[in-house]
Amino acid sequence: MDFLSTLWTYATWAAVLVCLYLLLKAVYNVYFHPLSRFPGPKLAAASLWWQAYLDLWENGSLSSKLAELHATYGEIVRIGPNELHFSRPSAFHEIYSSRNRWSKGSYLYDAFVDTSSRSTFTLLDYESAKKRSELTANLFSHKSIIAMQSLVQECVDEMCANIDDHILNKRPVHFRRAFRCCTLDSICSLCFGQTTNALSAPEFRSPVEYVLGTTAPIRRLAKHIPFLMTFLRSLPSSLLRYLQPYSEGYLKVVKMLGTQIREIFANPQSLANSDHSTIYHEFVKAKDQSILTEEAFLDEGFLFFNALTVGTLHVLDDPQMYAKLMKELLEAWPRLDDRLRYETLENLPYLRAVVKESLRLSHGVVTPLTRVVPQDGSVISGEFIPGGTVVSMSNVLVHTNEEIFPEPHAFKPERWLDPAAGSLDNWLVSFSKGPRSCIGINLAYCEMYLALANLFRRYDMQLNGVSPSDWRWVDQFSPVYSGSAPLELWAQARLT
DSSP: OHHHHHHHHHHHHHHHHHHHHHHHHHHHHHHTSTTTTSOSOHHHHHOTHHHHHHHHHTTSOHHHHHHHHHHHHOSEEEEETTEEEEOSHHHHHHHSOTTOOOEEOHHHHTTTSOTTSOOTTTOOSHHHHHHHHHHHHTTTSHHHHHHTHHHHHHHHHHHHHHHHHHHHTTOOBOHHHHHHHHHHHHHHHHHHSSOOOGGGSGGGOOHHHHHHTTOHHHHHHHHHSTTHHHHHHHSOHHHHHHHOGGGHHHHHHHHHHHHHHHHHHHOGGGGGGOSSOOHHHHHTTOSOGGGOOHHHHHHHHTTOOOSHHHHHHHHHHOHHHHHHHHHHHHHHOOOTTSOOOHHHHTTOHHHHHHHHHHHHHHOSSOSOOOEEOOTTOEEETTEEEOTTOEEEOOHHHHHTOTTTSSSTTSOOGGGGTSTTGGGGGGGOOTTOOGGGSOTTHHHHHHHHHHHHHHHHHHEEEEESSOOGGGEEEOSSSOEEEOOSSOSOEEEEEOOO
């Protein structure tokens, strides 16, 4: 009993000391921290648990709350003990400038992967990320994507074949699932030389596609619990499957890529039998072979979703917009038996405008991508920011800025057709900007042009009770559809 009594006493004092430490730290953060002069919620300044509360109990509402915070506190808001968020559009280019060599903030990026092995997206320091991205830069160049666009076209054709089956059996098409499957198979085909066959799944209900839309809670939790992804990656697949039944798709892809990677490690010459260059061809050229671990390959595999749903929703919801797009497609593509190539499609003015407006309103990754100010500090939005500060800006605040995009919440492709529209490209930041921007931009554009053109040219379509106003994006994990009707459309094959 004496031992238990002593243990209880020590435990009580330990708890008291921890609470006192947290209280003193919160007081320091709020009143004496170098960022204490910047306005923002006091709870946000005191502890990162404020962000955890928003993400976990308010359903990932930090991204949607940013505009409200800036309306209350101004252009620079303190959203964490050591984190500032900006709203002036020019600040976006100051933070994500091509001249900057700033590291990424680990608090956000650790939520994406097992921290023992990082992908290009999650590598924190600039030099390591630069070396990794240089390996795949050639594979994802505009020239390479044009040369290998047949792989994307094959995936689009398979999507259309599944849609044809829906038409034959008088079933509506769940187009968001169809686009997910098309994106997934296009990426896997280009990067790894084989697909997950998601597009052939009945009603596009692929287990691999399903996992893409159901991992949001874990990702949000992982953001606030260090090493959670490392722990989950270490679990036996049977246990992970029991705990999270929807992980079946994830495990399928891991098994497929793991088998492929082990074969390449055992026999690098097997790459010579591939029909086209893959991500593996680029990686085996690396001078620094230490990055070529199985875990690194797997994380790259899950690195590489799109604005197809947003564009389809708005075009079908507006008869005039639909007529303009169809007129352009019919003139450029009079015979369905022919195939229009990507380089032709990207030069069709109205289709190009629809693609850009789709990207603007789908935003891409809307959670602010964090960067760490270098030791000497930097001037952002006219204010000196101390070194070591985590800074960020959500691209939503750029895409919805009324001075740059009048009527910012309206889907208006015509804004990109104005003679002065060239300057707007600088503010289309769906893929971020600077040296750490998304490396798959050209693949994303290729898929959007081919998928949208083929979908509208091949089919007469109408929305099945869906409205664009029912669709909103909370964060990069959770595109939320709040309408009562399923995300479906009725499609009928065109005769010409």
